[in-house]
Amino acid sequence: MSVLPNRDRQAERREATRREIVDAAWEIARRDGLAAVTLREVAAMIGMRSPSLYSHFDSKNAIYDAMFGQGWTRYLDEMRQHVLPAAPREALLSIAEHFFAFALADPARYQLLNQHAVPGFTPSEAAYAPSVEVMGLLREIARGLGVTESADVDLFLALCGGLLDRQLANEPGGDRWLKQLPRVIDMLADELGLPGPSLRSSR
Structure with a gap:
């Protein structure tokens, strides 16, 4: 027993x-x-x-810290479960669209996790750890898709983040900038020489 x-x-x-x-x-x-x-x-x-x-x-910042850690942990869990297409262009687009969906579903969470929206708040090492895991996983996935340079991953993040910021600032409930993702991913893929047909022509 x-x-x-x-x-x-x-x-x-x-x-x-x-x-x-x-x-x-x-x-x-x-x-x-x-x-x-x-x-x-x-x-x-x-x-x-x-x-x-x-x-x-x-303190109030201690609550923000718990919120920050919880938010990134949730995204990390979702990212691990997200099934990607095999084709590099489609996979990059899927990653971008998934993060768009996560952000648009909860703009307050996106602001805390990504926009330094709370003056004087810096996450603790423990709360920051899941965001580091997210970046590590993203770079690992990107390498498997043929995006091997850190600067190229940075460019992917900057392009997607810029569109996302525009969407949230100007049309949080719409899709004006979301619809630009296939075009932007095609431009990046062309620059990096990734194989596959144009995303724009397939949508």
Whole structure:
């Protein structure tokens, strides 16, 4: 007969409370913007006194830190599960479209993860770690597609990020800049000599 290990119920309750706090912070950020996240607002949303909140997060930046780590961890999980086409051009386009979808689904999250939108906030090493894993995985995938130079990966990120920033700034619910992705990926693929038919002609 196997004996189950003793559960640390106090730690479980503490972790559940931290998740509730972070969820409330995201709700405030999505409703009113990242700057609206304060310890007082978060405490009020979950029915907790502000001093009690300090036993879980000692500052507003500590909450941002947890949000940052959670956001990149979620994208890393999605990235690992995302199945790519075999053709290099189609694969690059799929990576770009997947990140577009992730960003457009939650603009507040994208701002925190990618735009340094909170003055004075710098993520901790632990919270930053999943974003480093994302970049490592992206470079590994890119090498398999024939994009071997770091500068070429940087260019891919800059082109896609520029379009994404325009989309979010000017038409967050639309697809005006999203529709430019096949053209941009074709231009990059042509520059890098990647094989395959034009993406624009196939759509």
